[in-house]
Amino acid sequence: MENKFLHKAVVVWSNVCRFLLAVVFLFSGFVKANDPLGTVYKVQDYLEAWGLQSLSAGYMPYLAAMLCALLEFILGIYLFFGIRRRVAPLLVLLVMSFMTPLTLWLAIANPISDCGCFGDAVVLTNWETFFKNVVLLIAAISVFKWRQYIFNLVTTKVDWLISLYSILFIIFFMLFCLRYLPVFDFRPYHVGADIVKGMTIPEGEKPTVYETLFIYSKDGKEQEFTIDNFPTDSTWIFVDSKTRVKEKGYEPPIHDFSITSLETGEDLTDDILHSEQYTFLLVAPWLKQADDSGMDLINEVYDYSVEHGYRFLCLTASSEQDITDWQENTGAEYPFALMDEITLKTMIRSTPGLILLKKGVVLRKWSVSNLPDEYQLNAPLEKLPFSTWNPKTSVHKVVEVTGWFLGPLLLLTVVDLIWLRIKSRKKKKEKENKKETL
Structure with a gap:
């Protein structure tokens, strides 16, 4: 009885982890495909942080951005529908095994402000991203260990079609957004945005307080000073200055708009x-x-x-x-x-x-x-x-994009099933004819 209960718990846990990973990977891949140029900018930030500025000027950031969006979206599709149950969990585990230590380095070194995993749709701090990846890594380990318990949402007859169509859909969607503009604009300059309002601190909110630190050296030793304890001794030599957040407050979404x-x-x-x-x-x-x-x-x-x-x-x-x-x-x-x-x-x-x-x-x-x-x-x-501006609502856009994805997919699936049924009937008829001739 205990073993039966444990077995059910493992099945439920592995599939909960599987759907959690599927949703996160689908969302992450989709928002990257929705804003491919933004993903390119983030890849360039990574390359510059690693001292690889020579690679950031060519086509490499574009290729990396597109491959990243494609890989995440397709892995999400595989996990969601239960396709490629041997390969998909392994690839997800490899991705999370790479991303988790990478985001730990980002959180400690802080070379860039955020990892960009969800684009501008959901902005996380580097520490928030790391803890999120720890959870996903645990889920990835669970799914890989108990991958035999992942159940299919579709039959093997149509899984190849879902896989192929998903790849084509996300590539064309990405190219569309790259050629035109992101379908979903999560930035503070979206159509309908009031820039003045976006620069204003609401009444009752406190602005962020910054403090400038001045670095001076004397006798080979460096020391930081604030404006309140500035050194009066002229033997101190100025080295550098930096600004830090003294008290975190409200930061308006638009704060660098100056022409x-x-x-x-x-x-x-x-x-x-x-x-x-x-x-x-x-x-x-x-x-x-x-x-x-x-x-x-x-x-x-x-x-x-x-x-x-x-x-x-x-x-x-x-x-x-x-x-x-x-x-x-x-x-x-x-x-x-x-x-x-x-x-x-x-x-x-x-x-x-x-x-x-x-x-x-x-x-x-x-x-x-x-x-x-x-x-x-x-x-x-x-x-x-x-x-005047009369943009489509976010709900309208979600319905439209979902329709573009699911509509043709369902149509192709139905056509494929009908074709398989026709082939099955033909084979059955051929067998009957052979029996009659014998």
């Missing part, structure tokens, strides 16, 4: 965020790496904005020489402004990308692959659908 005119050096932030007029922002963190295939359309949008009295700015973190080269190569006549590179990368996942603002509210976003043309911009913005 400086390249031509005059004037701070344009407040003027743009509180302006009643429409503003087109062409966002290109590094013009050297920007895609210039849509420059004709961008120049048309600029001409359109001049004709109707709208503002147009190119925001970049590039050097003046790169800006000059861009102007010569593309015929750009629009003004330029400088902004922080990380903020620009966060604003839109396209290099370049186009954003339409009014009174600090994001009305529209376009990637370089779907810029508006003269046929769409055929009247003042007030008379076009661009003048």
Whole structure:
């Protein structure tokens, strides 16, 4: 009786662990596929933290980002449906055996702010990520040890179809989001976002208090000082300074939005965020790496904005020489402004990308692959659908993406089962015919 109870407990535990891993891997792989460029940026952060800057400039980060999203999503599918019950638990165990010590190093050394395992959808601290991975590692060990108890949700007749279709779906979804923009935008600059509100600390909330430490050396020994106990002895030699969080408080989701005119050096932030007029922002963190295939359309949008009295700015973190080269190569006549590179990368996942603002509210976003043309911009913005935002709700998008995944999959599965049944009937008929002839 005790052995029977223990057996049931092991079966339940192994399958609970299996579904936990499946959900986490599916979610992690999907959000990476949803924001492939964001995953590329995170891979580049890892490479720079490991001193491999030479690899971060080529195609390697793109390949790594896509393989990571594909592997996690497919392993999640395998575990969820009970496909490849020998290979999938082993691969999951290997992944968690690698990720757990890696996230421990991240938590101790803190070379990057977060691991990026769930993109911008769920941001965890490095210690939270490590403890999460400890739980997942225990689950992975359990599933691998008792993999014989994993039950199938589908028959072996269609598991190959689910596997193949899932691979094709996540690849095409990833390429779609890379060419256009993420279907789900979890960043504070999503369509409909009020940037001014995102920069404001709510009433009653305390801001984070920072403290600057000054490092001085004397007689070969270094010591840290604050502004309150600054050394008066002139024999101390300044070495470095650093800022740390003294008291954690509320941090607004947007805190580095600052626009400086390249031509005059004037701070344009407040003027743009509180302006009643429409503003087109062409966002290109590094013009050297920007895609210039849509420059004709961008120049048309600029001409359109001049004709109707709208503002147009190119925001970049590039050097003046790169800006000059861009102007010569593309015929750009629009003004330029400088902004922080990380903020620009966060604003839109396209290099370049186009954003339409009014009174600090994001009305529209376009990637370089779907810029508006003269046929769409055929009247003042007030008379076009661009003048207001009416985005799909998150629930609508979830239903739509789920439908795109499950709809064709169910159709293909039904077709495959019908075909198998037809083949089975043919074989049965052939056997009957052979018996009759005998």
